Amino acid sequence: MTPSPASGKRQHVVDTxxxxxxxGGFHATGIDRIIAEADIAKMTMYRHFPSKDELIVEVLDYRAGRFDRQLDRLEQEGITAEQKISKIFDWHERWFRGDDFHGCLFAHALAEFGDPGHPVFKAVARQKNRLRSRMQAILEDVMPPDCAEGAAAALLMLIEGATLMAQMGQPAIGNARKAAAAIIGAASVPH
Amino acid sequence: MTPSPASGKRQHVVDTxxxxxxxGGFHATGIDRIIAEADIAKMTMYRHFPSKDELIVEVLDYRAGRFDRQLDRLEQEGITAEQKISKIFDWHERWFRGDDFHGCLFAHALAEFGDPGHPVFKAVARQKNRLRSRMQAILEDVMPPDCAEGAAAALLMLIEGATLMAQMGQPAIGNARKAAAAIIGAASVPH
DNA sequence: CTAAAAAGAGACAGACCTGTCTCATCACCA
DNA sequence: TGGTGATGAGACAGGTCTGTCTCTTTTTAG
Structure with a gap:
C-alpha cells in the first residue's frame, strides 16, 4: 500500500x-545525495519506494509517460506522416541544444543495468519498443505495414545514434534528418 | 616510469x-573483483595503473586499437566502398550474435562518465570519431567529400542504434543495412 | 651467484553505500 | 481536543569502495 497517494512528496522525490x-548516472548517485537535494528524510523516501532500484524504475516510467503524452498529442494533429516524423526530430534537436542535455537516460540505464531480467532493463525495453511501434503506426499511413516496421526500426536507430553523438558534442541531427528522408523515400508507396 | 614494459601482467589485467x-559495467565492477579474477595482488595492479579511471581508459584504448587494426586490414582489401561498408555491418552482426554480447563498451562508458572533461569521456569520443572518419574516407571513393561526411555520420548513427537495439534483444541489423543502402544510394555519384 | 626489480599477501584507513530502526514532531480531520 | 498518519532527524549496522602501506617471496638480469 502506498503511504500517501495524493502526497506531493512522492513526485518531488521522483523529480529530484x-x-x-x-x-551523474545511477550507481554514482547515492541515496544520501537524493534525499539531501530533495530535502527530505531518508525514511520518507524509503516509505514511498522500497528500494533504489524501484525508484529508478519509477523515474524511467515517469519520463516515458511524459514522452508518450507528447506522442499522443502529435498523433491527433492533422498533418502528414512525414511532418509528424519531422516533428519528432524537432523535439530531439531542441533537446540536444538544451543546457542540461546529458544524453538519453534510458540508454544510460541500459548501460548500467545490462541484465535482461532486471526491472530497470525491462523499463528501458518498454520505452524503446513503445517509441518504435508508435513511429511504425505513423509510417503505416504512407507505406505497407511490413515496410513501416523496418523503416520505424531504422528511424529509431538513427535517433538513438544522433542522441549519442549529440552527447559527444557532435550535432548530427541534420544528417539524421537527411538519412530519414532517404529511408522514408525508399520505402514509401507513391500516391 | 612504467614498472615493466615487457611484462605480461599488465595486459592480463587489461584483459580481465x-x-x-x-x-557488469564500470562503477559496479570493483577493484577487488578485478584483482580476484585476474589472480594478482592489489599492489601489482596499482603499480601498473595509478587509478581505476586510468585502467578504464587503458581498457578502452586497447579495445579501440584492436578495432582500428581491423579497419586497417579492411582498407587494404581491393573491394568496392559498398563492400567495405557491408563488411563493417557483417562484423557487427557477428558481434551481436555472440554469446557474451553486452552492448557497446564505449557507449556504456559514456553513460557512466558524462563529464566531457573526464579522460574516459575523451577516450570514447576519440574512438567514435575515428570510426566515423574512417567510414568517411571509404565513402569518399564513391561520393564527394561533403556528401561523404554526412553519410558517414548517418552510418555511424545507424550502427550505434543497431547496437543498442541488439542489446535489447531486438536484432535490427538487417533494417540498418537496408537503411544504409538507401543513404549511400541517395548520396552516391553515379559513375 | 647476486643484486635489483617485480609481484604476492594482507592489513588498514577513510569514505561511501543501501537499508533499518527509533523517537519526536507536524498537519489534518473528526 | 484528541487521534492518526505522514514526516523529520539522525544514529546505526553491515557491507563495499578506492587507494596506501609494509613485509615477504619470487623472478629476472648482469
Whole structure:
C-alpha cells in the first residue's frame, strides 16, 4: 500500500532523482545525495519506494509517460506522416541544444543495468519498443505495414545514434534528418 | 616510469578488466573483483595503473586499437566502398550474435562518465570519431567529400542504434543495412 | 651467484553505500 | 481536543569502495 497517494512528496522525490540521475548516472548517485537535494528524510523516501532500484524504475516510467503524452498529442494533429516524423526530430534537436542535455537516460540505464531480467532493463525495453511501434503506426499511413516496421526500426536507430553523438558534442541531427528522408523515400508507396 | 614494459601482467589485467567491465559495467565492477579474477595482488595492479579511471581508459584504448587494426586490414582489401561498408555491418552482426554480447563498451562508458572533461569521456569520443572518419574516407571513393561526411555520420548513427537495439534483444541489423543502402544510394555519384 | 626489480599477501584507513530502526514532531480531520 | 498518519532527524549496522602501506617471496638480469 502506498503511504500517501495524493502526497506531493512522492513526485518531488521522483523529480529530484530524475535530475540527479541524468547528471551523474545511477550507481554514482547515492541515496544520501537524493534525499539531501530533495530535502527530505531518508525514511520518507524509503516509505514511498522500497528500494533504489524501484525508484529508478519509477523515474524511467515517469519520463516515458511524459514522452508518450507528447506522442499522443502529435498523433491527433492533422498533418502528414512525414511532418509528424519531422516533428519528432524537432523535439530531439531542441533537446540536444538544451543546457542540461546529458544524453538519453534510458540508454544510460541500459548501460548500467545490462541484465535482461532486471526491472530497470525491462523499463528501458518498454520505452524503446513503445517509441518504435508508435513511429511504425505513423509510417503505416504512407507505406505497407511490413515496410513501416523496418523503416520505424531504422528511424529509431538513427535517433538513438544522433542522441549519442549529440552527447559527444557532435550535432548530427541534420544528417539524421537527411538519412530519414532517404529511408522514408525508399520505402514509401507513391500516391 | 612504467614498472615493466615487457611484462605480461599488465595486459592480463587489461584483459580481465575488459571482460568484467563488459559484463557488469564500470562503477559496479570493483577493484577487488578485478584483482580476484585476474589472480594478482592489489599492489601489482596499482603499480601498473595509478587509478581505476586510468585502467578504464587503458581498457578502452586497447579495445579501440584492436578495432582500428581491423579497419586497417579492411582498407587494404581491393573491394568496392559498398563492400567495405557491408563488411563493417557483417562484423557487427557477428558481434551481436555472440554469446557474451553486452552492448557497446564505449557507449556504456559514456553513460557512466558524462563529464566531457573526464579522460574516459575523451577516450570514447576519440574512438567514435575515428570510426566515423574512417567510414568517411571509404565513402569518399564513391561520393564527394561533403556528401561523404554526412553519410558517414548517418552510418555511424545507424550502427550505434543497431547496437543498442541488439542489446535489447531486438536484432535490427538487417533494417540498418537496408537503411544504409538507401543513404549511400541517395548520396552516391553515379559513375 | 647476486643484486635489483617485480609481484604476492594482507592489513588498514577513510569514505561511501543501501537499508533499518527509533523517537519526536507536524498537519489534518473528526 | 484528541487521534492518526505522514514526516523529520539522525544514529546505526553491515557491507563495499578506492587507494596506501609494509613485509615477504619470487623472478629476472648482469
Amino acid at each position: 532523482a530524475y535530475a540527479l540521475f541524468r547528471q | 578488466a575488459y571482460a568484467l567491465f563488459r559484463q
